[in-house]
Amino acid sequence: MYHSTEAIVLQLYPYKDHNAVVKIYSKDMGLISCWAASIHKKTSKTKANLLQPLSVIKAEISSKGSDNLVQLREIETSIHTPGIALNIEKSTIAMFLAELLLKSLKESSADDSLYEFIKEAVLLLDKTKERCINFHVLFIIRLSDYFGLLPKGNYTSTTSYYNLQDGIYQATAPLHPHFLNPPESEWLSKLSSQSLDKFNEVVIPSSSRKLLLRGLIEYFELHLAMSPLKSHLILEEVF
Numbered sequence: 001m002y003h004s005t006e007a008i009v010l011q012l013y014p015y016k017d018h019n020a021v022v023k024i025y026s027k028d029m030g031l032i033s034c035w036a037a038s039i040h041k042k043t044s045k046t047k048a049n050l051l052q053p054l055s056v057i058k059a060e061i062s063s064k065g066s067d068n069l070v071q072l073r074e075i076e077t078s079i080h081t082p083g084i085a086l087n088i089e090k091s092t093i094a095m096f097l098a099e100l101l102l103k104s105l106k107e108s109s110a111d112d113s114l115y116e117f118i119k120e121a122v123l124l125l126d127k128t129k130e131r132c133i134n135f136h137v138l139f140i141i142r143l144s145d146y147f148g149l150l151p152k153g154n155y156t157s158t159t160s161y162y163n164l165q166d167g168i169y170q171a172t173a174p175l176h177p178h179f180l181n182p183p184e185s186e187w188l189s190k191l192s193s194q195s196l197d198k199f200n201e202v203v204i205p206s207s208s209r210k211l212l213l214r215g216l217i218e219y220f221e222l223h224l225a226m227s228p229l230k231s232h233l234i235l236e237e238v239f
Contacts, residue, residue, distance in 0.1 A: 178218060
């Protein structure tokens with residue numbers, strides 16, 4: 001039995017004989033793994049070029065079988081995003097966000113509000129004419145709210161260290177190594193109330209942006225048992 005759903009592509013994992021396992025975050029089923037056959041054949045209804053990171057697709061899929069995979073029977077583009085595909089900065093961000101979502105969502109059930117947030121973020125990234133050097137940082141902060149991890153409290157002159165392990169601002173550096181120093185703690189506090197569409201309204205020094213990004217990734221690793229990311233290293237080269 002097949003049904004249609006809108007979904008966001010997170011990963012394409014090639015398999016032998018032109019097949020692939022595709023990870024998608026679907027509007028109706030959450031994060032699921034799909035089997036896609038013959039993705040490189042001209043006659044394929046699941047072509048690889050439609051399965052790039054953060055592509056928004058309409059998918060016809062089966063119900064889960066005993067191997068926990070659904071069959072991706074047919075796909076088509078739901079929303080065209082040429083602004084991402086043709087821009088090296090945006091495509092690098094898309095690759096990073098896809099990996100972040102893949103590892104933080106894990107196998108999850110459907111969540112309409114989270115799906116719409118991710119979809120709107122993809123559309124914003126695609127359409128914007130601004131440079132996107134802060135986009136991924138603000139995306140993580142806004143995403144943390146959906147996981148119940150939005151930093152509590154605020155940076156002040158007397159609470160200038162953000163404790164990544166306990167999720168609080170405090171007066172001195174903790175005894176463990178999981179914390180942000182005052183400059184990055186202040187940026188985290190400022191950005192925590194900022195909406196994603198305001199990503200270009202702040203100017204974060206490159207060094208602070210890199211340290212804040214690393215800290216936010218560590219924050220997710222600590223609280224979501226997320227496995228280490230790799231694509232942020234490419235981001236650091238681009239920005």
